[in-house]
Amino acid sequence: MPVERRDDGNLVFGYLDTASADLSGASDTVLVRALVGGEGYAAEMRPSxxxxxxxxxxxxxxxxxxxxxxxxAAPRPGHLLGLLVSGRGELEQDGRQAELAPGDFVLYTGARPFRLELDSGHRYFVLTLDAGTAGQLATTGGAVxxxxELPRSPSGRVLAAVVGELAERAHGFGPLARREMGEHVSAILRTLLREAGGSGAAVGGGAAGALDRVLAYIDDRLAEDLSPxxxxxxxxxxxRHLHALFRESGVTVSxxxxxxxxxRIRQDLVDPALAHLPAYVLAARRGLGEASHFSRVFRAEFGLSPRAVRxxxxARA
Incomplete structure (x- = not known):
């Protein structure tokens, strides 16, 4: 853990951006001040x-x-998810303050001012976000x-439980399992962000039943014309009514x-029974027929090419 002592505190870097050995090029640099005594900073840091x-x-x-x-000179800092495993804490950003108890998580970005305070005897697990999820978070305009309130929502409770288990067992997974765990966290977080983008309220009454029927219709006909x-x-x-149903859930029809x-294509790619079919054939069977477009949007969604997923x-098999 590189630490550089300054008059106003301690510059800490390289705990997330582990490839950067130089302070000037690290994207994760923070200033850490001891709240009592003003002594230097020491902590146990286990990157993963x-x-x-x-x-x-x-x-x-x-x-x-x-x-x-x-x-x-460093790359622009990204968005972060922090989960307090033990102790007490508080994070302030964009005019809001979030009190943190064990099991609570918070979203924030290093690109804007923030203040994170952690009491003595703390344990804090922090994750960077993948590009797709960070982009979705950026569209919220700082609302999250x-x-x-996010950890109190149904999706937030699931996310907190998963990230908490990840913190406990981070070094017990193999390389492939670690990658898949990261994808699971990103998927749950994207669900949470879509809910938050839809005013934080669930669709109620008859609208919920109508939306359920539409969702089932889409899943059954992915290879067909699914224009609005x-x-x-x-x-x-x-x-207009269709768009309104989806708007309440914070996502567009398309x-x-x-x-x-x-x-569904990703599921097909890892299905041994379909291993003989090229990726572009699997994509066409699910309604994405243009090979170059499919590869581009697949990588944007999952951070891996179809070939790498397969x-x-x-290798796992």
Missing amino acids: RFGALSGCDISGEQAIRVMPRPSP TANA GTIAAAHHISV DHVRRRRLE EQAH
């Missing part, structure tokens, strides 16, 4: 990697305050950073169709 996600399990006995100090007009006509509703097709499944 989960595919596209970098993580670090941080245990310290000092009460500290953490603030971002990115170098102008330091948001104390076609879907709406099949359910005898207007296109985005949902694309994601479901990609998820090769990993073959």
Whole structure:
């Protein structure tokens, strides 16, 4: 854990951006100040990697305050998910304060000012986010950073439980399992962000039943024309009504169709019974017929090419 002592605190870097040995090039630099005594900073840091996600399990006995100090020459800091495993804490960003108890998580970004305080005897697990999830988080306009309500939602509770288990067992997984665990965390977080983007409220009453029928229709017909007009006509509703159903869930019709097709293709790619079929054939069977477009959107969604997903499944088998 590289630490550089300064008059105003300790510059700490390389706990997430482990490839950077130089302070000027590290994207994870923070200023850590001891809240009592003003002495130097010491903590146990255990970095880990989960595919596209970098993580670090941080245990310290000092009460500290953490603030971002990115170098102008370093890549722009990204979005982070922090989970308090033990102790007490508080994070402030974008005009909100989130009190942290054990098992609570918080979302924030190193690209804007934040203040993270951790009491003595803390253990804090922090994860970077993959590009797709970070992009989705950025579209919320800061509405979810330091948001104390997110861990209380149904998806938030699931995410907290999964990340908590990941923190406990991070170094017990093999390389392929670590990558898959990172994908699971990203998928749950994207679900949470879509819910938060839909005003945080679930679709209720008859609208929920209508949306359930539409979702089942889409899953059964991924190879067919699934334009909003076609879907709406099949359910005898207007296109405007269809868009309204999805808007309450924080996702567009087209985005949902694309994601479901990609998820089904990914399942097909790892199915041994379909190993003889090229990836572009599997994509065409799920409604994505243009090979170059399919490869591009697949990599954007999962952070891996179709070939890499299939090769990993073959190696695991």
